Amino acid sequence: MRELSVTLAGLHLKNPVITASGTFGYGLEFSRYGDLKALGGICVKGLSLAPRQGNPMPRVAETPCGMLNAIGLQNCGVETFVRDKLPFLPWRDTAVIANLYACDAEEFAELAGVLAAEEGIAALEVNISCPNVRAGGILFGQDPAMAARVTEAVKKRAGIKPVMVKLSPNVTDIAAVARAVEAAGADILSLVNTLSGMSVDVSSRRPRLANVIGGLSGPAIKPVALRCVWQVCRAVDIPVIGMGGIASAEDALEFILVGAHAVQVGTANFLRPDFAFRLVEELPPLLERLGVSSWEEFRGTLKV
Template sequence: MNMNVSFGGLSLKNPVMTASGTFGFGLEFAPYGDLTKLGGIVVKGMSLKPREGNPMPRIAETPCGMLNAIGIQNPGVENFIRQALPVLPWKEVAVVANLYACDAEEFGELADILAGEEGIAALEVNVSCPNVKEGGIAFGQDPKQICKVTEAVKKKAGNKPVMVKLSPNVTDITICARAAAEGGADSLSLINTLSGMAVDIHNRKPRIANVIAGLSGPAIKPVALRCVHQVVQAVDIPVVGIGGIASAEDALEFILVGAHAVQVGTANFLRPDFSFDLVDELEKLLEEIGAGSLEEFRGSLELPL
């Protein structure tokens, strides 16, 4: 079956992407599979300057999920371009840069730097990281800010497609989706982590040093699916589904509600070859269920009248 997908200025050999923050710069997973087999790799969120991230502990396991508050620890955009990008097989797999900044101007600067990089297929804008006290949360929850940041990135992105990653921690995600579309986003990816918390009754302390953390994993899949469903109905730009995908069936559920592609996040921790295997399993399952093509299946959810 033809697994190619083209949407929002991106052309992928299959709809399986890896989600930012769960796949490093991709190279960490090279021993476990062929990176060029993937549809796309969204690399770890990067900022203008290197960031040390949050104090430890940063992660906690929860039922069918996990909490994290890493705090966008990253070597900065220049080090990424110098060190990681040249060794990534970007000619054969779409490498998507994930941008993190604290104001629209900084987002613009990041886009400006990355726009000139041949190895970058698209820019994903992180307006929704709930882990970082300074910034992220305000953008993700304020439609005006989402629009403004999207415009700022779009203005400097040159010919790079811009994907805006939405937070589910809002009253109505379709308002945020429309704001990003209005700002000129070529596509949307959703959802980022759900805001959560875990505490320890024995030592009476939070299990995560940042106290508030982002919940991910299969536990959030129903929320993610609902968000993708609503956003697909609300905007005309393509949507990439993210949230708890841990099997080919999960991935197809997002495509059934209308996603053009999916991003695998926490499941990369189940085993490091998970995403590579998913590429094969997705095609197999599509054939098994008798879908004519990926395109025919996409968005073919039959809703009650």
């Protein structure tokens, strides 16, 4: 299979490999380890209107087959990103996807407006796994109505940019959130964000993260992620980008087999910084071996 490209709701990717937000910096950190132009897409570190410091240290902890993080969305702010980072990314060759973080729907909309004006941004990814400050801190992504409101707000200001909503797995019924967000106008869904978790040290009797609770990622969460993607793909008509614990080309194809159009790779970028570049190279021979000649004949063909 030579043609790896895929188009989702107007978002063109030269291959279905996207680096996940929060695991690939602003892209440039990895240019020493591979050609950024070889990637399908780059989701940059979550951006907020103002720069953010994030949570106190320690804010990462290793766990079996994965890790916990509670970075708290440390980022340089959208203005600095647009001025100092975006111009150096190869956005004509590789889709640069801006990940948005905000505390209320109005702020989300404002952020979307700023990013929608940038030629170098291919799509917006909305992080709804964050607390709605105006609603007592309940997470946008845990309430279908609030998730829909944020989606609408972003969509209104996004212009022609496809809007991708990133779903949290920490919900009772992820398909219900997916349907609500689809009805609100989302063009693409990406899932899953991290699983809420914690880790403690019995000798110090302290949590391993200063924030106590953090997000679990890595191969440990792949079965949960795969289940979520499977359920969501059956519930909606818009394209889905799957992620959660992908650490090999086989893992990536599992997500496509259950219905995803593309994948994001995250924690594996920490296992080795050339992971995403290698994944792009490993897909064609694996597809060849499996006798796959196009994405259309493979995607969503899980036999059940």
